[in-house]
Amino acid sequence: MFCPKCGTQIPESAHFCPSCGIRADGSAPVAPDSLPPVQRGQQTQPVTKKKMATWKKVLLWIGGFIIFVIGLAMFVTGDLQATVDSHLASLRSGDIESAYGQTSPEFKQATSLDAYKKFVETYPVLTKHSAFSFDSRGFENNRGQVMGHLTDGSNKLAKIEFQMVKIEDKWMIQGIDLKASDK
Numbered sequence: 001m002f003c004p005k006c007g008t009q010i011p012e013s014a015h016f017c018p019s020c021g022i023r024a025d026g027s028a029p030v031a032p033d034s035l036p037p038v039q040r041g042q043q044t045q046p047v048t049k050k051k052m053a054t055w056k057k058v059l060l061w062i063g064g065f066i067i068f069v070i071g072l073a074m075f076v077t078g079d080l081q082a083t084v085d086s087h088l089a090s091l092r093s094g095d096i097e098s099a100y101g102q103t104s105p106e107f108k109q110a111t112s113l114d115a116y117k118k119f120v121e122t123y124p125v126l127t128k129h130s131a132f133s134f135d136s137r138g139f140e141n142n143r144g145q146v147m148g149h150l151t152d153g154s155n156k157l158a159k160i161e162f163q164m165v166k167i168e169d170k171w172m173i174q175g176i177d178l179k180a181s182d183k
């Protein structure tokens with residue numbers, strides 16, 4: 001097929017003349033600038049992406065690595081925190097026997113249930129706390145530690161530390177150190 005205006009050969013599938021822009025059927029011409037570059041006979045230029053500065057890449061990598069390490073540490077020590085949360089929930093609900101059941105055999109050997117009940121009665125913040133916020137947690141081998149603060153209804157803080165031991169893949173409370181203090 002040939003253009004009715006300029007005589008340039010037009011491919012059968014084309015709707016416009018690549019030379020003058022007239023419609024292949026002879027109707028009104030189209031301005032060549034309004035045609036896509038391929039139909040104007042021009043080659044398209046590849047789009048170049050702006051590269052990110054190396055220092056930005058390094059900062060992003062370091063930030064991502066730090067977030068990964070913190071997330072991994074939280075994941076790995078999550079069982080420690082879950083045991084402490086469960087223990088404190090049992091105390092808060094008044095189920096002292098259940099809380100005592102979460103202690104290690106060594107703890108039970110050194111502290112009878114009656115002595116544990118007396119300890120809990122001595123520190124009412126253990127049963128009347130409204131919140132527990134942990135400051136740190138960690139473990140090495142089969143020994144762990146969770147430290148934080150208990151808050152009671154009057155906003156008094158008690159610093160608490162749980163020593164933990166892992167027995168048969170289960171964390172148990174080995175010892176409790178509680179220091180009541182006013183805020």
